[in-house]
Each structure stands twice: as structure tokens, then as C-alpha cells.
Amino acid sequence: MNIQIRKFYYGDIPEDAGGSGSSAQQPVTNGTAWPLWEVFIRSKQGLDHKHAGSLHAADAAMAIENARDVYTRRQEGVSIWVVESKYIHASNPDEAESFYEPAADKVYRHPSFYDLPDEVKHM
Amino acid sequence: MPLADLEKIFQDKIDAEVKIEPKDWMPEAYRKTNVRQISQHAHSEIIGMLPEGNWISRAPSLKRKAILIAKVQDEAGHGLYLYSAAETLGTSREQMIDDLLTGKAKYSSIFNYPTLTWADMGAVGWLVDGAAILNQVMLCRTSYGPYARAMVRICKEESFHQRQGFETLLVLSKGTDEQKAMCQDAINRWWWPSLMMFGPKDSESVNSDMSIKWKIKRKTNDELRQQFVDMIAEQVKLLGMTLPDPNLKWNAARNHYDFGEINWEEFWNVVKGNGPCNRKRMEARRKAHEEGAWVREAAMAYAEKKKTREGRKVA
Numbered sequence: 001m002n003i004q005i006r007k008f009y010y011g012d013i014p015e016d017a018g019g020s021g022s023s024a025q026q027p028v029t030n031g032t033a034w035p036l037w038e039v040f041i042r043s044k045q046g047l048d049h050k051h052a053g054s055l056h057a058a059d060a061a062m063a064i065e066n067a068r069d070v071y072t073r074r075q076e077g078v079s080i081w082v083v084e085s086k087y088i089h090a091s092n093p094d095e096a097e098s099f100y101e102p103a104a105d106k107v108y109r110h111p112s113f114y115d116l117p118d119e120v121k122h123m
Numbered sequence: 124m125p126l127a128d129l130e131k132i133f134q135d136k137i138d139a140e141v142k143i144e145p146k147d148w149m150p151e152a153y154r155k156t157n158v159r160q161i162s163q164h165a166h167s168e169i170i171g172m173l174p175e176g177n178w179i180s181r182a183p184s185l186k187r188k189a190i191l192i193a194k195v196q197d198e199a200g201h202g203l204y205l206y207s208a209a210e211t212l213g214t215s216r217e218q219m220i221d222d223l224l225t226g227k228a229k230y231s232s233i234f235n236y237p238t239l240t241w242a243d244m245g246a247v248g249w250l251v252d253g254a255a256i257l258n259q260v261m262l263c264r265t266s267y268g269p270y271a272r273a274m275v276r277i278c279k280e281e282s283f284h285q286r287q288g289f290e291t292l293l294v295l296s297k298g299t300d301e302q303k304a305m306c307q308d309a310i311n312r313w314w315w316p317s318l319m320m321f322g323p324k325d326s327e328s329v330n331s332d333m334s335i336k337w338k339i340k341r342k343t344n345d346e347l348r349q350q351f352v353d354m355i356a357e358q359v360k361l362l363g364m365t366l367p368d369p370n371l372k373w374n375a376a377r378n379h380y381d382f383g384e385i386n387w388e389e390f391w392n393v394v395k396g397n398g399p400c401n402r403k404r405m406e407a408r409r410k411a412h413e414e415g416a417w418v419r420e421a422a423m424a425y426a427e428k429k430k431t432r433e434g435r436k437v438a
Contacts, residue, residue: 033216033217036210053204053207053273054207055203055207056216058422058425062422062426069200070200073197073200090146093147
């Protein structure tokens with residue numbers, strides 16, 4: 001597929017149109033990158049923790065403090081979980097069809113499957 | 124599965140308004156465009172902290188200083204949401220930061236203009252953030268899930284930025300003659316660069332636009348720019364100020380404001396690195412990054428040492 005994207009939107013300036021960077025400038029990051037963490041926030045007591053985003057931090061304590069500064073600046077949370085991203089395992093979207101297939105033909109798992117007379121109350 | 128089939132499934136999802144998620148198959152050009160666009164957007168947030176940071180120590184009151192700090196903090200957060208979204212596409216934070224600091228990656232040209240007076244803080248909030256918000260509201264519905272979610276979060280926080288900017292100008296517009304003049308001067312200097320934020324005219328594009336087909340973008344540059352002009356041309360009246368464009372006029376037939384031609388030579392000049400502050404911005408970022416290197420290393424070394432110690436205790 002030969003695709004060219006030629007429009008120059010705000011935040012989307014192609015490299016060839018923007019002039020190249022000076023080659024004398026060497027990369028400055030040097031392999032001391034902090035690991036990536038996933039952040040989960042409980043927005044109020046009684047609700048589940050929900051995935052809020054991710055950030056980099058040297059350790060768990062720093063990840064929690066950074067998560068507070070980044071994701072709860074407007075009191076969006078009362079509790080924070082962090083877990084290093086490398087420990088998250090995920091199902092494969094390419095196999096979603098067969099993976100979830102067993103549930104597809106079991107409508108009898110839903111209450112609306114059962115036809116009851118209107119006289120039956122409280123059920 | 125043959126490539127053509129994968130492409131069809133992908134496009135069908137987009138057409139059906141199903142979001143694309145990180146592990147889903149996507150065309151390489153879709154991935155690359157998103158990485159470029161999201162990282163440029165992130166860089167814009169980070170560089171965007173500099174012109175405003177310039178005024179934190181000189182804000183006219185404690186209240187204004189606290190507001191400005193909160194706004195700059197938000198921008199750091201917005202940069203982080205966006206970097207995280209770009210990282211889900213397989214690029215790394217170091218790579219993006221290297222690209223910014225070596226000048227390979229771009230950021231919005233608007234931040235290469237200087238903030239000369241306090242009124243500029245108002246004009247930046249009202250005009251620059253106002254223009255950015257139109258773009259960002261559209262991007263809340265972009266097809267790539269992590270980008271869309273980052274945008275929703277950003278838009279929620281961004282509206283205070285624009286409101287505080289307008290209010291800053293409103294106070295000046297009711298002040299002394301000198302303050303009024305300062306207000307008008309800031310509007311005069313920021314108006315045209317703000318219009319340039321939306322990018323070149325649609326007519327400059329000859330190829331079919333994949334960004335629209337893939338729903339990365341949902342409106343064209345000119346559509347967004349017109350929306351912005353219509354909005355600001357009304358709001359400026361409430362300030363009792365004017366916009367520096369003799370051709371700005373309501374067109375009843377179009378139901379839009381007509382406006383004058385943008386200086387595109389200036390636009391490309393600033394994009395290519397010759398704006399008033401390009402060098403200064405990059406120098407400031409590089410300096411901050413280099414001077415922070417020992418902190419990043421020390422934090423990592425401390426974390427590793429602590430982990431080793433805890434490991435020993437368990438054993």
C-alpha cells in the first residue's frame with residue numbers, strides 16, 4: 001500500500017517539510033531509563049480501581065507519587081495502584097473471536113431467557 | 124491472513140467507529156502517523172511550558188502566580204499523557220525525547236514566539252489554548268483508543284486554561300490606559316500566529332487524505348480555522364478590543380467571518396527553525412535534560428540498591 005500523507009495539521013508537521021535537525025546534536029539520553037508503570041485509580045470509596053494511564057518511575061514509591069501528581073491533581077482519586085507494565089499479560093485480540101466464542105450461544109445465562117407469567121412477583 | 128484482508132478489517136472497524144487499540148493489527152503508515160502526531164503534540168505541551176514559565180516569577184499577584192503554576196503543571200501532565208499514548212505504539216520515551224532534543228521532531232510553532240508582557244499570559248490562554256482546544260476536542264473522537272482517551276482527559280483540564288486567559292485580558296481591558304494598550308498589543312501579536320496553528324490551507328494538499336479516511340483527524344485545517352475565527356471575532360467584542368485584520372468581516376451569505384490572508388512565509392520560516400525563539404526553546408530543554416541526568420541516574424541506582432537489600436533480607 002503506497003500511502004502519502006501530505007496535510008500539515010497542528011501537531012503533525014512532516015519531517016521533510018520541517019527541515020532536518022542539526023546532525024551535530026548527539027542523542028542525549030543514555031540508557032538510564034526508568035521502567036514503565038501502569039496506574040489504576042479508585043475515584044471514590046466503594047468503586048473499583050480503574051486503569052488511568054502509565055508513567056515512568058524508578059520504583060513503586062516514586063510511581064505512586066508521580067501518579068498522584070499526574071492523575072489526581074483535581075481530586076480524581078482516593079487510592080492508587082501501580083504495577084510495572086512488564087508484569088501485565090493480555091489476551092490476544094487476533095484470537096478474540098474463538099477465545100470468546102464459548103459464551104456466544106448461551107443466552108440461557110441471562111434472566112430474560114425465561115418466560116414467566118406476569119402474576120409472578122418479586123423475581 | 125493476507126494484507127488486503129487485514130486492511131479491510133481495519134478500515135471496517137474505523138468506518139464502524141470501533142476504536143483501534145494497541146495490540147490490534149494496523150497499517151504501518153497508521154502507526155507511524157500516530158507516533159509522529161502524538162509525539163509532536165506531546166512535545167508541544169512540554170515546550171509550551173517555557174513561554175509561560177517565563178512569567179511565573181513575575182506574575183502580578185499571588186493568585187495569578189498560583190493559577191499560572193497550576194496551568195504549567197497541567198501542561199507537564201498533558202505531555203505525559205501523550206507520551207504514554209505514543210509509547211503504546213512501540214516507540215520509547217527516550218527515542219521521542221532524543222528526537223525532540225536533536226531537532227528531528229517538531230512541536231507547534233506557536234511556542235517559538237516570545238511572551239513579552241503580562242498581557243501575553245492572557246492572550247496565550249485565550250487564543251493559543253483556544254485554538255488548541257478546537258483541535259483537541261476533535262481529537263477526543265480520534266480512531267486510536269489511547270490517543271482519544273488522553274484527549275478526553277486533556278480537554279477536561281484545558282478549559283480552565285482558556286477561561287483564565289480571557290479573564291486575565293478582561294481585567295486588563297477594564298484597567299488603566301496603559302493596561303488597555305498592553306491588552307491590545309498582546310492580541311495584535313498573538314492573533315496571526317494563533318491562526319497559523321491550524322496549519323496550511325486545505326488547498327495545499329493534492330493527495331487523498333488518509334488522516335481523514337482513518338479518522339485520525341475529523342476536520343480539515345480550514346474548517347477548524349474558520350470555527351476559531353468565528354468564535355474569537357465575537358469574544359473580542361466583549362473585551363472592547365479589536366483583531367488586527369482589516370479584512371475581518373461578517374459574511375451573511377456564508378454565515379461565517381471572512382478574514383485576511385495569513386503570512387505563510389513567516390509560518391514556514393518558524394517551522395524550519397528561524398522563529399524568534401526556536402534556538403532559545405531548544406537550548407532550555409537540552410539544558411534541563413542534561414542537568415537532570417544525574418537525578419535520573421541516582422534515582423535508578425537507589426531503586427536498584429534498595430531492591431538488592433530487600434532481596435537479601437528475604438534470603
